[in-house]
Amino acid sequence: MIFYFSATGNSRHIAMLIADKTGDRYADITECQKKDLYNFIADKNENIGFVFPVYNFGLPVTLCRFINKMNIKINGNYIFTVATYGGFSGGASKIIRIMLAKKKINVNAQYSVRMPDTWTPIYDLSDKGKNAKTNIKADKTADKIIKKIIKKRNGNFDCRCIPFSDYFYKDYDNLRRTSSLSVENTCIGCGLCAEKCPENAIEIRNGNPVWVKDKCAMCLGCLHRCPQFAIQRGENTKKHGQYIHP
Numbered sequence: 207m208i209f210y211f212s213a214t215g216n217s218r219h220i221a222m223l224i225a226d227k228t229g230d231r232y233a234d235i236t237e238c239q240k241k242d243l244y245n246f247i248a249d250k251n252e253n254i255g256f257v258f259p260v261y262n263f264g265l266p267v268t269l270c271r272f273i274n275k276m277n278i279k280i281n282g283n284y285i286f287t288v289a290t291y292g293g294f295s296g297g298a299s300k301i302i303r304i305m306l307a308k309k310k311i312n313v314n315a316q317y318s319v320r321m322p323d324t325w326t327p328i329y330d331l332s333d334k335g336k337n338a339k340t341n342i343k344a345d346k347t348a349d350k351i352i353k354k355i356i357k358k359r360n361g362n363f364d365c366r367c368i369p370f371s372d373y374f375y376k377d378y379d380n381l382r383r384t385s386s387l388s389v390e391n392t393c394i395g396c397g398l399c400a401e402k403c404p405e406n407a408i409e410i411r412n413g414n415p416v417w418v419k420d421k422c423a424m425c426l427g428c429l430h431r432c433p434q435f436a437i438q439r440g441e442n443t444k445k446h447g448q449y450i451h452p
């Protein structure tokens with residue numbers, strides 16, 4: 207079973223590629239949360255995978271909460287993680303390995319895939335051609351990973367880890383403040399942002415999104431998915447464009 211968390215589709219895409227070739231089942235962590243689904247039984251020969259985006263060289267809060275709550279009965283299964291990232295995976299692979307070990311889920315192999323960087327307060331995703339090229343490379347990396355998964359290789363194959371990433375990961379908590387998100391008057395009140403938010407942090411009131419929690423996952427799914435591109439975070443996101451994995 208492949209568990210994935212994905213705000214903008216990169217990690218979902220990689221999880222689907224793997225599931226397609228291995229025949230493994232897959233589960234969307236956001237959907238599991240909504241259905242209060244935390245108990246799983248692994249079939250004898252299936253792989254157990256976790257595919258997720260790197261946030262601040264660490265893990266999205268939604269993924270951490272899911273791992274802490276989940277229970278899975280394993281039976282000698284091959285266990286792997288895949289971090290999708292824009293530049294550096296930092297300490298994400300190490301953090302998830304330690305979290306899973308605490309739950310007696312001992313990871314066999316760790317992989318990572320470079321993809322378009324959805325942190326558009328800094329990175330520019332307005333060039334669709336450039337994003338497409340990055341995604342072609344990502345698919346080639348995924349192919350290599352899938353071959354290793356099929357051979358049940360052991361080891362740390364995440365070559366974009368960097369030591370001392372804890373300092374940056376600590377800052378994730380500050381970055382999660384929803385006061386940094388804003389909505390423009392082009393909003394049509396469609397409700398998509400609220401419906402898709404993995405943290406239930408948005409409510410539509412009087413036809414506009416209102417952030418009802420002080421902190422969220424800061425996944426930027428609301429910003430990237432809005433049909434009006436009405437949600438922004440700071441001054442740069444408007445010019446850096448919206449992105450969803452095609």
Ligand SMILES: Cc1cc2nc3c(=O)[nH]c(=O)nc-3n(C[C@H](O)[C@H](O)[C@H](O)COP(=O)(O)O)c2cc1C
Nearest residue numbers: 212213214215216217259260262263292293294324
């Ligand atoms: C809040 C946030 C923090 C991020 N931090 C990092 C980071 O530390 N390193 C990195 O390489 N990419 C970082 N990214 C980029 C994502 O990890 C990357 O684009 C990922 O593939 C997005 O996956 P998704 O489409 O499945 O949500 C960050 C993105 C967001 C939204």
Ligand code: SF4
Nearest residue numbers: 393394396397399432
């Ligand atoms: S997705 Fe965009 S248009 Fe729809 S309610 Fe949210 S902000 Fe408004």
Ligand code: SF4
Nearest residue numbers: 403422423425426428
């Ligand atoms: S409010 Fe927006 S950025 Fe925050 S978790 Fe929800 S969808 Fe992601």
